[in-house]
Amino acid sequence: MFTVATFLVLFFVHDQLGFSEAQLQFGFYSETCPPAESIVRDVVHQAVTRDPGIAAVLLRLHFHDCFVEGCDGSILIKHDVNDDERFASGNAGLGGFDVVDEAKSELERLCPGVVSCADILALAARDAVAEAKGPFYKLPTGRRDGKIAAMSNAAHLPDVEDSINSLKSKFREKGLSDKDLVLLSAGAHTIGTTACFFVMPRLDAQDPTINPEFFQVLRSKCPHGGDVNVRIPLDWESQFVFDNQIFRNIQNGKGVILSDSVLYQDNNMKRIIDSYVRTNQSSKANFAADFARSMVKMGAIGVKIGVQGEIRRICNATN
Ligand code: HEM
Known part of the structure; x- marks a missing residue:
């Protein structure tokens, strides 16, 4: 509708x-x-x-x-x-x-x-x-x-343990800005799950940027030496719904994977994240519209058009 x-x-x-x-x-x-x-x-x-x-x-x-x-x-x-x-x-x-x-x-x-x-x-x-x-x-x-x-x-x-500068440059190489990085990586993680595999190293390293209470929650789901394949939500409060909760989580030290949390260490990224969770509705940025625009941009990276490439008959093999 x-x-x-x-x-x-x-x-x-x-x-x-x-x-x-x-x-x-x-x-x-x-x-x-x-x-x-x-x-x-x-x-x-x-x-x-x-x-x-x-x-x-x-x-x-x-x-x-x-x-x-x-x-x-x-x-x-x-x-x-x-x-x-x-x-x-x-x-x-x-x-x-x-x-x-x-x-x-x-x-x-x-x-x-x-x-x-x-x-x-x-x-x-x-x-x-x-x-x-x-x-x-x-x-x-x-x-x-x-x-x-x-x-x-x-x-x-891009890797979960990349530095902020490395993440930025990997996105820039694809024509994507810092804002696109926030929207597409942290923003897309408003839905879905991660394997404990990607969370355990930061827990083992006692990452001080994780909210202490949340640290205990994560540790109980992904115990040291436990099954690395157990899956936990990336957006703790609302795994199945596309909303701005993920940005609130990152603000509050409740980012689940390092590459989301690390964005808040960068002043420009912090400003962008904050803009999606303002209480003042008139100055709040529109996550849905901005995400859609970044998706269209990402969807145009290096596309083959006209006579380039082919139309495969089946998707898992070239013709
Ligand atoms: C900075 C770049 C990014 C990094 C380092 C990153 C890292 C990760 C990691 C480690 C996972 C968990 C994978 C697993 O355990 O199966 C994940 C899941 C996911 N990522 Fe990203 N990601 C990035 C950017 C993106 C982008 C650009 C999108 C889409 C626009 C995206 C969408 C997702 C989604 C939806 C999931 C959940 C998948 C599921 O539920 O199986 N990510 N990401």
């Missing part, structure tokens, strides 16, 4: 499009495969109905696709030998591949050879955000699928 707020988000995102996004087009499939977007939306809706946690999984998958070789579906490729991008250590724990495959097989049945896996993934992430009660934004499409998916290309993904 379209509300005034939805309209404003759509308008704002459309209005703010930058240069790189201009290569893609709104409604790229409106003539060649009119049901493309609604099919992806239905498949995502069914998947989230079966498992609400899948929304976060799909959002993360799109990020990991975009940061290596651009948003070209390279993360989906799986050869017989496990030397693909998706098997790099920084991509451990990714999922949602079956949801993309399901949408692709339905689309191949209706419009063979038309809709790219890269677009399916970008649309699925967009729809996943909306399923989690986040903004629904207009997303330009027309991405083509890449043919390269080497594990070594994924060696420099």
Whole structure:
């Protein structure tokens, strides 16, 4: 259902499009495969109905696709030998591949050879955000699928233990600003979970930036020497709902992973985080609209268009 707020988000995102996004087009499939977007939306809706946690999984998958070789579906490729991008250590724990495959097989049945896996993934992430009660934004499409998916290309993904300067520069290399970093990393972590694996090192190191009471909560969920695969929410208070609680948590020393907490150590990032949790509504920044705009920007990283790449027949293999 379209509300005034939805309209404003759509308008704002459309209005703010930058240069790189201009290569893609709104409604790229409106003539060649009119049901493309609604099919992806239905498949995502069914998947989230079966498992609400899948929304976060799909959002993360799109990020990991975009940061290596651009948003070209390279993360989906799986050869017989496990030397693909998706098997790099920084991509451990990714999922949602079956949801993309399901949408692709339905689309191949209706419009063979038309809709790219890269677009399916970008649309699925967009729809996943909306399923989690986040903004629904207009997303330009027309991405083509890449043919390269080497594990070594994924060696420099942003890491949970990166310094603030390293995180900033990894985002800048992709054309993303400090504000995008706050919105896309901490902001996206408003939904989803992390394995204790990523939390234990900061607990073992007695990270002093963690709120002492929260430290005890985290320690009880992820005890020293315990199972590193146990999963805990990234946004402690509201794991399944897209809201600004994550920023409040970070303010209060309740960020779960280091790369979220560390943002608050930087003056510029702190100012940006604070802007989303002001009590004064008139000066409070609009998280939903800003997140949507950053997602459109991220979704345009290194895209292949026109005659570049290909339209894969199945998403986990090149043609
Ligand atoms: C500074 C960059 C980032 C770092 C270091 C980072 C790190 C992490 C880590 C360690 C996890 C837990 C993974 C697991 O245990 O399975 C995670 C989960 C997640 N990340 Fe990020 N992330 C970053 C940026 C992003 C971005 C840009 C997005 C999307 C726009 C994103 C979306 C997610 C989501 C939704 C989850 C939850 C996945 C689930 O529930 O399975 N992250 N991230």
